[in-house]
Amino acid sequence: MVKKILLVDDSPISRRMLKSCIAKDMGYQFYEAGDGLEGLNLYKEIRPDVTFMDLTMPVMDGVTSLQEILNFDNDAVVIVSTADVQIKSITNCLDIGAFLVLKKPPTRESIFNALSMAAELPR
C-alpha cells in the first residue's frame, strides 16, 4: 500500500491537478516540492513510497533530480509526469530508472493505474 506521495512540479496548478486525480479516501499523505532540488531534499527527508516528477523545472530539472534520487535510493519509485512527450525524453527517463512516464495532463485512470502498479512492487 502506497502511503506517502511526493509531488515535484514548479506549477502549483499542475500539482493540484495531479493530487485531484488521486482518491481522497485512500489515506495518502501528500508532500509537495516546487523544483527538483527541493524535491530531492524532501525525498531524503521523508522517503516517500512514490514520487511524481515533472521534467522542465527551474533550479534543478526533473532528469537531474531523478538521477540524484536514484543515486540516493536505488529502489525509489519515481513516476515522471511531463508535458515533454518527445520519444527521446521518455526513453531517457526510463533508461535512467524512472518507474513510469506519464504525459500531462494527468487523468484519474492513468494515475490510478500507476499507483496500483507501484503498490504491487515488492518493498
Added chain:
Amino acid sequence: MTAQMTSDAISISDEEKEILQEIMNIAFGKAAADLAEVISIFVRLSVPEIAMVQVIDLPAYLRSEVSCCEPISIIEQNFWGEFKGSAFLVFKSGAEKELISLLDSGGEASFESESLEILERETLMEVGNILIGACVGKVAELLKDVVTYSPPRVIIEDNPDHAIPESLLDPSLTAIILKTVFCFHERDVNGLLFLVTSQESVAWLKNALFEFMEQYECA
C-alpha cells in the same frame, strides 16, 4: 512589464494565468515533439513565461525583448474557433539560418535548387506552421474547442516597432505572450509566441479555463 490594461479590458486572475501557463506548457510540449519528429533531433524546452498585455503595447514589449536595431522574423497565422485570433511566432534574426542548418544536418533535405532567401522563408513558414498549429491546436483541444487556420505568413522586419500589422493595433485587443526558448541540439533558438485575441475571446477563455479545472476539483 510596464504595460497597463485599460479599465474596460477583461482581466485574467493570477490563478487563471497559472492554469493557462500549465495548458501552454502542455501545448508547447506537444509542439516540440511534433517539431522533433520533423527535424529528427531532440528539442530541449525551457520553463515558459506567460504575460498578457494590450496589443498597442506589443511593439514596446518586442523592443524590450530584442535589440532595437536587430531584424526579427515573424510567422503570422490566424485561427478561428470559439477561441480566435492571430498567432505570431517571433524569432531573432539568424534563427532561420540555424533552422536551415538543422534541417540540412538531417541529411534528408536538398536545397540546391532554392535561393537562400526563399529557403529561409519556407523554413520559417514550415517551423512556424508546426509550432503554432501544435500549440494552438493543443490549447483548443484541452479547452474542448476546435480551430481552423489560415496559411502562415512570414514577416521580416528591421524595426520591431513596425512588426505588428497596423490593423491589429487596436486597444480592445489583448495579446497573450508565451515566452520560451527552444534549444535544438546545443543551439539556442529564442522563440517568442504571442496570441492576439479579442476581449470576447478572453471572456470565452476565462470560462473555458474554469471548466477545464472543474474536472480536477473533486476526486
